[in-house]
Amino acid sequence: xxxxxxxxxxxxxxxxxxxxxxxxxxxxxxxxxxxxxxxxxxxxxxxxxxxxxxxxxxxxxxxxxxxxxxxxxxxxxxxxxxxxxxxxxxxxxxxxxxxxxxxxxxxxxxxxxxxxxxxxxxxxxxxxxxxxxxxxxxxxxxxxxxxxxxxxxxxxxxxxxxxxxxxxxxxxxxxxxxxxxxxxxxxxxxxxxxxxxxxxxxxxxxxxxxxxxxxxxxxxxxxxxxxxxxxxxxxxxxxxxxxxxxxxxxxxxxxxxxxxxxxxxxxxxxxxxxxxxxxxxxxxxxxxxxxxxxxxxxxxxxxxxxxxxxxxxxxxxxxxxxxxxxxxxxxxxxxxxxxxxxxxxxxxxxxxxxxxxxxxxxxxxxxxxxxxxxxx
Ligand SMILES: [Zn+2]
Numbered sequence: 001x002x003x004x005x006x007x008x009x010x011x012x013x014x015x016x017x018x019x020x021x022x023x024x025x026x027x028x029x030x031x032x033x034x035x036x037x038x039x040x041x042x043x044x045x046x047x048x049x050x051x052x053x054x055x056x057x058x059x060x061x062x063x064x065x066x067x068x069x070x071x072x073x074x075x076x077x078x079x080x081x082x083x084x085x086x087x088x089x090x091x092x093x094x095x096x097x098x099x100x101x102x103x104x105x106x107x108x109x110x111x112x113x114x115x116x117x118x119x120x121x122x123x124x125x126x127x128x129x130x131x132x133x134x135x136x137x138x139x140x141x142x143x144x145x146x147x148x149x150x151x152x153x154x155x156x157x158x159x160x161x162x163x164x165x166x167x168x169x170x171x172x173x174x175x176x177x178x179x180x181x182x183x184x185x186x187x188x189x190x191x192x193x194x195x196x197x198x199x200x201x202x203x204x205x206x207x208x209x210x211x212x213x214x215x216x217x218x219x220x221x222x223x224x225x226x227x228x229x230x231x232x233x234x235x236x237x238x239x240x241x242x243x244x245x246x247x248x249x250x251x252x253x254x255x256x257x258x259x260x261x262x263x264x265x266x267x268x269x270x271x272x273x274x275x276x277x278x279x280x281x282x283x284x285x286x287x288x289x290x291x292x293x294x295x296x297x298x299x300x301x302x303x304x305x306x307x308x309x310x311x312x313x314x315x316x317x318x319x320x321x322x323x324x325x326x327x328x329x330x331x332x333x334x335x336x337x338x339x340x341x342x343x344x345x346x347x348x349x350x351x352x353x354x355x356x357x358x359x360x361x362x363x364x365x366x367x368x369x370x371x372x373x374x375x376x
Pocket of ligand 1: 119192300
């Protein structure tokens with residue numbers, strides 16, 4: 001039995017169009033896209049007031065941290081957040097952690113998330129992800145200046161389909177394991193990137209991160225790269241799909257250097273997390289000016305009130321809504337290499353269908369009340 005679905009607007013080919021009816025078969029595959037002049041007179045059309053899009057791609061999440069919802073105060077800054085998470089992390093049972101992940105996963109599905117690039121430090125919630133209706137791509141995160149062997153991480157990744165090993169960032173992994181990961185994983189990597197000023201300052205032996213490492217007596221053997229961006233462009237293959245997450249401190253020079261190195265980088269913006277931790281905002285205009293590929297992530301409930309993609313988009317709503325929705329759908333799918341099946345309303349795809357309710361349809365803008373709901 002095929003369903004015919006319509007809204008006031010639908011995101012088609014990157015544009016918000018009126019008068020679209022999407023025909024979907026029971027499997028979720030789109031079989032037709034009809035341009036109708038009078039929706040009211042068409043028989044059998046399910047009409048959902050609002051804006052219809054493909055299912056969302058959450059390009060950066062840590063589902064396993066869902067149990068930390070509300071546990072860390074807002075506005076601590078990046079250093080304060082990092083120490084706070086270390087302090088609260090141990091106080092929960094496995095059951096509590098698994099239950100929180102199940103709840104967050106179910107809500108993401110209801111809100112229309114179709115696939116997630118999900119960071120993991122262990123295997124505790126892998127079963128939640130395996131059973132989920134959402135397609136998870138797990139990135140086992142290698143972290144720690146005193147860790148050198150990546151073997152355990154690659155062993156974990158081998159046990160789970162759709163999973164990879166990734167360095168946490170350019171400041172928390174020494175040269176040899178970083179290069180080792182870049183060599184062995186040429187498919188998909190995700191780096192927390194330029195989230196704070198101190199990341200770049202570290203490479204010039206100054207700033208709060210460098211002072212902390214000095215106090216702890218930790219040495220870094222990667223300073224010769226000169227900057228976090230140089231480290232990335234010199235180590236990560238231009239054939240690897242690369243997610244650069246946050247980039248709140250990225251400059252025009254950083255963006256241009258990455259863009260001249262690879263066409264496979266996606267800049268994953270997590271505006272709610274940036275707001276939560278340091279009242280910062282990602283450089284979305286700068287990235288647009290450079291023609292960069294942008295996607296949207298929620299980050300974790302440790303640093304966000306919500307994993308809702310729409311709530312994240314509200315924080316960068318100076319950008320035209322059609323573009324914002326493209327970041328959250330097709331661009332995320334391309335970043336994960338799943339654009340043949342997901343990411344846009346196209347015949348033959350099975351992208352999921354989502355309605356955005358409560359938007360201002362005259363101005364085509366999100367309102368504070370806007371939300372999303374899965375239809376298919
Ligand atoms: Zn993160």
